[in-house]
Amino acid sequence: MSLLETDGERLLTALLGLLARKGLVSDAELQERIAITDKASPGQGARMVAKAWTDPDYRSAMLTDGSKAAEAIGIPMRGMPPLGVLENTPALHNLVVCTLCSCYPRAVLGYPPFWYKSAAFRARAVRDPRGMLAEEWKTVIPDDVALRVVDSTADYRWMVLPLRPAGTDGWTPDQLAAIVREGDMIGVTVPHV
Amino acid sequence: MTFLPGDAIRVKDDWPESRGPVHIRTPHYVRGVAGHVKKYLGDFPNPEDLAFGRPALRVPLYHVAFDRTAIWPEHPAKDTLLVEIFEHWLEAA
Amino acid sequence: MRYRAGMDKETARAPHDLGGVSKFMCDAVDTEPHALTDFDKQVDALRGILGAKQVMSVDELRRGIESIPEADYHRLSYYRRWIRSITDNLLRKGVITEAELRAALEVS
Numbered sequence: 001m002s003l004l005e006t007d008g009e010r011l012l013t014a015l016l017g018l019l020a021r022k023g024l025v026s027d028a029e030l031q032e033r034i035a036i037t038d039k040a041s042p043g044q045g046a047r048m049v050a051k052a053w054t055d056p057d058y059r060s061a062m063l064t065d066g067s068k069a070a071e072a073i074g075i076p077m078r079g080m081p082p083l084g085v086l087e088n089t090p091a092l093h094n095l096v097v098c099t100l101c102s103c104y105p106r107a108v109l110g111y112p113p114f115w116y117k118s119a120a121f122r123a124r125a126v127r128d129p130r131g132m133l134a135e136e137w138k139t140v141i142p143d144d145v146a147l148r149v150v151d152s153t154a155d156y157r158w159m160v161l162p163l164r165p166a167g168t169d170g171w172t173p174d175q176l177a178a179i180v181r182e183g184d185m186i187g188v189t190v191p192h193v
Numbered sequence: 194m195t196f197l198p199g200d201a202i203r204v205k206d207d208w209p210e211s212r213g214p215v216h217i218r219t220p221h222y223v224r225g226v227a228g229h230v231k232k233y234l235g236d237f238p239n240p241e242d243l244a245f246g247r248p249a250l251r252v253p254l255y256h257v258a259f260d261r262t263a264i265w266p267e268h269p270a271k272d273t274l275l276v277e278i279f280e281h282w283l284e285a286a
Numbered sequence: 287m288r289y290r291a292g293m294d295k296e297t298a299r300a301p302h303d304l305g306g307v308s309k310f311m312c313d314a315v316d317t318e319p320h321a322l323t324d325f326d327k328q329v330d331a332l333r334g335i336l337g338a339k340q341v342m343s344v345d346e347l348r349r350g351i352e353s354i355p356e357a358d359y360h361r362l363s364y365y366r367r368w369i370r371s372i373t374d375n376l377l378r379k380g381v382i383t384e385a386e387l388r389a390a391l392e393v394s
Contacts (some may be wrong), residue, residue: 003373003377003384003387003388004370004374004392005370006356006371006391007367008325008329008357008362008365008366008370009325011369011370011373011391012325012328012329012332012369012391012392014390014391015369015372015373015376015382015387016328016332016389017390017393018382018386018387018390019332019382022381022382024339024341025332025335025336025339029335030328030332030335032329033331033334033335034328034330035333037327037330037331037334038327045387079338082235084234084267087373091242099220099222099303099304099305099306099307099350099364100218100302100304100348101302101351102364103376108360109331113319113323114316114318114319114320114364115316115317115318116317117364118315118316119304119310119313119360120313120314120315120316121315122304122305122310123290123305123306123307123310123311123313124310124311124313124315124390125293125305126220126222126274126306127222127261127264127265127268127273127305127306127311128268128306128311130269130272132315136315136317137317141275143269143271146271146272146273147269147271147272147273148272148273148274148275148287149272149274149275150274150275150276151220151259151274151275151276151277151305152238152277152304153218153219153220153276153277153278154218154234154237154254154277154278154279155234155235155237155254155277157275158236208298209355210298210299210300211298212357214349214353216348216352217303217344220298220303220305221295221296221298221300221303221305222295222305222306224295229309240345240348243343243345243346244343244345244346244349245346245347246346246379264306272383286349
């Protein structure tokens with residue numbers, strides 16, 4: 001059996017020991033990294049969406065330069081891939097996928113969900129998005145709304161700016177952010193009250 | 194930067210996978226397919242070289258739009274795909 | 287092997303290139319949230335640190351994953367693909383040697 005076929009948990013333990021002894025990766029660094037990564041969550045993207053819904057200048061900024069807009073509300077973007085924002089309109093619904101691997105706007109949404117990385121999602125999203133959204137998420141995109149699938153194949157990471165749902169007049173950004181879910185910012189669901 | 198927004202292009206009908214180990218970020222389903230440039234996204238180091246630890250030239254990257262029917266005729270005409278594609282994979286259509 | 291009219295793109299593609307691939311079109315999407323395990327988070331963090339220290343790039347990670355034989359690619363969990371690729375890359379680059387890795391595995 002080739003070394004590469006060794007059970008993953010054993011490989012990890014062995015590698016971490018080796019790399020620590022070589023002074024390349026310490027356990028402290030590993031734990032620190034995990035703690036930093038854990039800070040990113042869909043709540044961050046939700047804050048951006050809520051601000052865009054209530055502040056037209058921020059919405060423009062977000063669509064022009066997603067990375068700058070994220071930084072503007074305190075989300076660290078240094079060293080991260082550029083963030084692109086796809087705006088849903090009454091005539092257009094966006095769906096993000098990475099058919100080749102799992103590219104995902106981690107800086108603003110955190111770790112990608114399990115399903116986003118699955119073969120089923122990666123295969124079906126580009127070829128039958130309407131069927132998949134209806135069947136798996138009960139999301140029905142009406143016939144008069146165009147559906148655009150965005151395949152993250154290179155350096156950008158994409159998030160969806162969903163449509164603000166009806167029934168939210170006068171809501172504060174915090175109230176609005178609370179109804180924006182992870183799936184809304186990938187395009188498998190739409191926000192609702 | 195060779196292409197402008199609105200330019201009609203065709204993705205090269207090339208299959209480097211058949212010639213040796215490669216790392217290609219142009220999905221199989223758009224090879225040889227016609228679309229149009231939506232936006233120039235900037236220049237980025239060529240991942241095909243980065244993946245092998247080779248020096249990588251910066252290459253223009255575009256957002257390219259395709260009608261789904263150009264790829265999979267069985268689904269609604271209104272729907273589109275948007276794919277990031279490097280310049281060396283595109284030719285004027 | 288040039289692509290010829292009528293030649294199946296699905297046959298010509300690399301195994302990880304999954305967009306629209308017919309054999310997955312009827313697979314259910316498991317939409318349940320699956321929490322990341324400690325193993326997952328450690329592998330993820332390891333890759334990030336190796337990237338930040340310019341030991342191994344995300345492109346090299348992807349290349350390593352893409353070289354996993356098709357059956358193993360689909361059998362292995364997401365982060366098990368990662369650790370296999372990280373190991374492959376570190377060996378190829380001489381950051382670690384096979385002998386060192388074997389010795390480290392025997393101890394664990």
